Amino acid sequence: MGVSCGDQGRLTITDDDVIEKSNLSRQFLFRDWNIGQAKSTVAASAAASINPRLNIEALQNRVGPETENVFDDTFWENLTVVINALDNVNASLYVDQRDPPEKQAPMCTVHSFPHNVDHCLTWARSEFEGLLEKTPAEVNAYLSNPVDYKTAQRNAGDAQARDNLERVLECLEKEKFEDYFVNRVKQLIYTFPEDAATNTGAPFWSAPKRFPHPLHFSAADPSQLQFVMAASILRAETFGILIPDWVKHPKLLAEAVDKVIVPDFQPKKDAKIVTDEKATTLSTASVDDAADDDTNYHMDLITGLANMRVRNYSIPEVDKLKAKFIAGRIIPAIATSTAMATGLVCLELYKALDGGHKVEDYRNTFANLALPLFSMAEPVPPKVVNHSDMSWTVWGRWILRDNPTLRELIQWLKDKALNAHSISYGSCLLYNSMFPRHRERMDKKVVDLAREVAKAELPPNRRHVDVVVACEDDEDNDIDIPQVSIYFS
Numbered sequence: 001m002g003v004s005c006g007d008q009g010r011l012t013i014t015d016d017d018v019i020e021k022s023n024l025s026r027q028f029l030f031r032d033w034n035i036g037q038a039k040s041t042v043a044a045s046a047a048a049s050i051n052p053r054l055n056i057e058a059l060q061n062r063v064g065p066e067t068e069n070v071f072d073d074t075f076w077e078n079l080t081v082v083i084n085a086l087d088n089v090n091a092s093l094y095v096d097q098r099d100p101p102e103k104q105a106p107m108c109t110v111h112s113f114p115h116n117v118d119h120c121l122t123w124a125r126s127e128f129e130g131l132l133e134k135t136p137a138e139v140n141a142y143l144s145n146p147v148d149y150k151t152a153q154r155n156a157g158d159a160q161a162r163d164n165l166e167r168v169l170e171c172l173e174k175e176k177f178e179d180y181f182v183n184r185v186k187q188l189i190y191t192f193p194e195d196a197a198t199n200t201g202a203p204f205w206s207a208p209k210r211f212p213h214p215l216h217f218s219a220a221d222p223s224q225l226q227f228v229m230a231a232s233i234l235r236a237e238t239f240g241i242l243i244p245d246w247v248k249h250p251k252l253l254a255e256a257v258d259k260v261i262v263p264d265f266q267p268k269k270d271a272k273i274v275t276d277e278k279a280t281t282l283s284t285a286s287v288d289d290a291a292d293d294d295t296n297y298h299m300d301l302i303t304g305l306a307n308m309r310v311r312n313y314s315i316p317e318v319d320k321l322k323a324k325f326i327a328g329r330i331i332p333a334i335a336t337s338t339a340m341a342t343g344l345v346c347l348e349l350y351k352a353l354d355g356g357h358k359v360e361d362y363r364n365t366f367a368n369l370a371l372p373l374f375s376m377a378e379p380v381p382p383k384v385v386n387h388s389d390m391s392w393t394v395w396g397r398w399i400l401r402d403n404p405t406l407r408e409l410i411q412w413l414k415d416k417a418l419n420a421h422s423i424s425y426g427s428c429l430l431y432n433s434m435f436p437r438h439r440e441r442m443d444k445k446v447v448d449l450a451r452e453v454a455k456a457e458l459p460p461n462r463r464h465v466d467v468v469v470a471c472e473d474d475e476d477n478d479i480d481i482p483q484v485s486i487y488f489s
Contacts, residue, residue: 001346001349001350003349003353004054004055004056005051005053005054005055006055009055010055010056010057011054011055011056011057012056012057012059013040013043013044013056013057013058013059013085014040014058014059014060014061014062014063015038015039015040015043015060016060016061016062017038017039018036018037018038018039019034019035019036019037019038019039019042020035021035023039025334025335026334026335026338027335027338028335028339029042029043029046029047030042030043030046038058038060040058040059040060041058041060043058044056044057044058045058062091063091063094063095064091064094065094065459068459068461068462069459069460069461072459072461072462072463073461073462073463073464074461074463080353081349081352081353082095083345083349084096085342110122110123110126111123112188113208113209113210114210114309114310114313114315115207115208115209115210115313115315116315117306117310117315117316117317117318117326118326120305120306120307120309120310120313120315121302121306121318121323121326123305123306123309124301124302124303124305124306124309125302127180127305128298128301128302128305131176131231131234131235131238132234132235132238176231177215177217177224177227177228177308178217178262178265180305180308180309181214181215181308181309181311181312182214182215182216182217182265183214183265185212185213185214185215185312186214186265186267187265187267187268188212189211189212189214190267191267192204192205194211210313210314210315212312212313213312213314214312215308215311215312219253219254219255219257219258220254222250223304223307223308223317224304224308225250225253225254225257226300226304227300227301227304227305227307227308228253228257229247229248229250229253229297229300230297230300230301230304231301231304232247233247233248233297234297234298234301299320299323299324300320302323303318303319303320303323303324306318306323307323336369337367337369340367340369341367344363344365344367347363348362348363359378359379359381360378360381362378362379363376363377363378363379364376364377364378364379365377381393382394382395383480385479385480385481387416387417387418387473387479388416388417390416392481392482393482394480394481394482395482396482397482397483397484397485398481398482398483398484398485399484399485399487400412400484400485400486400487401487402487403445403446403447403486403487403488403489404445404446404486405442405443405444405445405446406423406430406431406441406442406443406444406445406446406449407442407443409423409446409467409469409484409486410423410431410442413469413471413481417473417474418471418472418473418479418481419471419472419473419474420433420469420470420471421433421434421470421471421472422469422470423446423467423468423469423470424467424468425449425450425453425454425456425465425466425467425468426454426456427454428453428454428455429453430446430449430450430453430454430467431449441453445488446465446467446486446488447465447486447488450465450467463487463488463489464485464486464487464488465485465486465488466483466484466485466486467483467484467486468483468484469481469484
């Protein structure tokens with residue numbers, strides 16, 4: 001195409017992942033001998049070998065809030081065009097919006113009242129992190145801090161820990177099965193029986209809630225045995241325990257698991273179960289990097305956790321491939337569809353770089369190679385807002401520099417014949433004309449309000465904050481305006 005081949009041109013690509021074997025089937029730049037190497041570096045080298053005049057820079061950073069020291073305001077402002085070559089929804093949203101809020105299911109729904117497989121996979125991701133990341137990290141922190149514990153206690157603890165760890169393969173994960181899919185469900189049923197009612201007298205177990213049923217463990221069930229195998233192997237690897245060969249043989253593993261005696265369940269009368277649908281704090285494991293490796297048992301464990309969970313709540317099960325797409329929030333791709341999408345994007349890139357094109361010159365494409373079906377349409381232009389002697393669209397962005405105060409921002413808008421009655425940063429309200437106490441904030445810097453009111457943690461390289469302003473004209477008609485960027489340095 002000749003893009004970034006001139007003296008002033010530069011193409012920057014970034015990817016924090018390494019090449020897996022499964023990547024080879026959906027692109028053309030990687031080869032067998034590249035497995036284990038950085039994707040961006042190999043891609044840049046392959047592209048440069050095709051066209052030596054290409055000026056390309058390869059980075060190995062994930063694009064997100066945590067790397068804004070690399071991808072700071074200066075970086076974004078110096079770009080001519082951005083192309084989202086992303087198969088991850090969250091990363092794509094971040095590039096589109098910069099710091100988008102991620103919609104989460106209520107914590108009580110995920111933990112106790114799931115009604116679709118997505119809820120079960122979210123729970124499985126969280127448990128995956130707790131079992132294999134958080135707990136080992138806490139153990140390491142304990143063992144690495146001998147100051148607070150006497151030598152005798154520490155030695156006794158290590159001996160006890162080793163004794164417990166050596167029994168992981170034989171008993172721990174069956175007990176986890178009983179805990180997750182039997183005891184917790186029995187406790188939930190004990191606390192909220194099938195005929196339970198809410199404070200208003202309505203049935204507690206009304207849609208979308210599903211009444212759960214405890215599972216009965218059977219080593220003859222392949223799915224249950226696969227869960228125990230994956231959990232045992234990963235748990236053992238975490239604690240550095242040698243994994244015997246018999247663990248990977250279903251018949252021998254089933255014989256070992258059947259010998260495990262699990263204590264009978266005793267319900268707790270004072271158990272606290274979250275039912276507040278506003279509570280959404282839930283940690284989720286990062287499975288994106290491990291999703292492509294089918295041999296590390298990560299997705300086996302997450303799929304097993306989720307499918308045992310859906311059995312509790314009579315929800316249809318999913319296979320490992322679908323679980324990978326949902327849990328990893330990955331958009332599936334194969335080489336043919338990837339090549340087609342890349343070609344279509346490059347056609348639009350010609351228009352963007354050429355400049356001077358109208359919206360109707362561009363094309364949105366829906367394609368289905370299985371049918372095959374190709375449908376192209378003109379993108380819908382944004383609504384043009386006409387106000388006073390100005391016009392704009394919501395695709396635009398208004399910029400206010402010199403670190404203004406709230407009063408200065410409101411006056412700046414008033415000079416445009418716009419009366420600001422509400423200003424927010426993210427989900428937090430910085431100003432509302434109806435609240436008398438908000439007038440005390442008038443002489444504070446907008447960025448300081450973002451930090452104090454919205455608890456914004458701005459990276460050192462961030463030079464602006466984006467606020468959403470609700471405005472009216474002098475006749476009290478609502479006027480939609482673009483997002484306002486407040487530059488404070």
